Amino acid sequence: MARKSANTIESDEAKDPSIGDRKRKQPSTRASQRAATKSRYFEHNTDESGEEAPEDSSSSVDVESEDDSDDEPEEHSSEEEQRPRKRRTPASTKTSQTAPAAGTKGKELWRQGVSTGLAPGTQVIIKKPKPRAAGSTPYSDDTIHPNTMLFLKDLKANNDREWLKMYDADYRSSLKDWNSFVEALTEKLTEIDDTIPELPLKDVVFRIYRDIRFSKDPTPYKPYFSAAWSRTGRKGPYAAYYVQISPNDSFVGGGYWSPDARALAALRNTIDKNPQRLKDVLMNDQMRAEFLSGSSAKGAVKAFIKTNAETALKTKPKGYDAGHPDIDLLRLRRFTVGTKLTDAEVLDAQVLRRIADLFSALHPFIACLNRISLPDPGEEETDADDDDEDGDEEQEAEDEQNEESETEASDA
Template identity: 40%
Template sequence: MPLRKRAASSVIDEPRRSRRISSTVKKSNYFKDGDSDDPLTTGVAKKAKGKSTPRGKRREVVEDDISDEYQEEDTADQDEEHDEEEEHEDGGDQDDFATKVTVVKVQSLRPDGGVEYRDDFLHKNTSLFLKDLKAHNEREWLKSNDREFRRAQQDWESFVMSFTSKLSSLDFTIPELPARDVIFRIYRDTRFSKDPTPYKPGNCYVGGGLWHPENDSVYKIRESIDERPRRWRRILNNPDLKKQFLPDASKSSDPEEALKAFAVRNKENAMKARPKGIPADHRDLALLKLRNYVLSKKVPDGVIFGPGSQDKLVEIFTPLVPFVSLLNSIVRPDPNVDGEFDSGDDNE
């Protein structure tokens, strides 16, 4: 029997869709006990076997689904336009760029009490400012007392510049640098601190040495301690040095006590294990573990403030000169300077 030609279907304006999707899709056993989120798949799975949905109805289902999608998109667009209109009417994000003005009442300067400001000592008002800052460690307070802060800062800088020239007379290797290069900032770094106070208002101390030096400098100092132990004992057992910076060791006649006291004062950041290549029974193992080499002491405010303060500080700094010179000769030896520390410091 000859095949008959199928009549041409009417032209459809909608996008062409495969008929195999709705006629042949079956629900997988994987989803047998579960519910499907796809309405087309759910409807096909529930149809009886051997029956098919007429093409007209299939087309209606697809058209309804597509029209629902476009209707949801149109509704979302209308909501966005409505929100934009409300945001435009209310001013939108313009409030984020509004200028905020904070009014700070500026305090007047404290009277000088008839004592003029000089370069060779710190004025009493500078001490009073630091005490007030300690009691009111806040940015708003410092802003309101900015004039007093600037005056105290200028007093401190002039004092540092004047005292640097006296230190240079003790140790010619100390250069005369600008004040900003040798002064700590008053602002604290609070990023990794539990203390939220923004400023450093006090703690007067005197000291010298190497704090957190580079690894190359640490290796050189360890080599010096290992090869020239007598040199370190001679420097650290200076009577004036022990009196000022190692008072506990000054009470003992044993020279090893000075080395023990020095190691205790620099135990922060020290190695827990012995350095590589150093035997466990090395007599200076405590010194070889160190990474800091500093001598310091706190001084009362009366030493810093008032007439004659620089002479008092020179007296404290003088015993530190041989110690600092020893470190300089190890870390940054000067070829133009004779090795004053080499005499009598052979290996032991």
């Protein structure tokens, strides 16, 4: 049966007006579908007692049809309007939190897997800490700022990569303070020892990163700042000056920490043939006062041996007699001295002068070790001449003694 045209429908409505009224009262098919669909996504109506109210499809349809009265005509509706609409979830709440104090190590909010105690979906915003304020003490090139020591103290208590990332600003400001102090100290040292060149910071300052590949200690950082000066910087075959700062563990020292086989052989050869050359340096007044616990001239050598006894050989070195008078010196495999600095000395305004004075006392010892292990061409010839002069003097003394003996025999 053919459909009626629009004109035919309009003419029928004109003859019988009740047709149009019945049509307007009848709910549209689209409205019924939308009402039925929405009921699956919304909660059932409940009465005041909290029990579910019986469904009333007619009232539900009527509400939907009233809402559709303001919509566009059906023929212009898109497919998206016919899709079921889901209820939106509330937006997540943003909460600002800061990392707990250092006393709760391992439970900071920024650590992975830590329980925050917050509701699911809560976003935590952790602000990156800023460096400590300088306070009433300004930063200076010739001093160590208290914030630098505080950072090293915190690093020792929180020695892991995640913590250092969070407090990178403190690390950068402390490293800058240390580097500026090292530059000022280098200028002083070059005046004391003219064999020390002005090298870039990277050749003098040690990094705080530890090599833990073959270590039982898993901590990734050194809890101190340190630097070493020699003719080739912190690395090389020469004896060096050394400075380290850390809360309750700061000191100044120098010498050969781990000499290679050639340098060690040269030192033992000198101790075997001319031990007084090293002993005279150890018995120096400044050396004994600053680095050998104020020992006497006779006890200076024993104090030096005790300082380096940790790595010494248990037996005699190969090629030397166990009954050698200086066998304890020959057993040494490390030739270093050092003295501790208190935190008060490190933070004192005169710390640069204090360390420079220690370097002055250390200079003869460093120079002696370098002349023995790696002598310059001119120094080697001078030492040989000195040995020849010593030999000539001994020969002259022996000749005079022989002459006196012959004279006494002839008189008899």
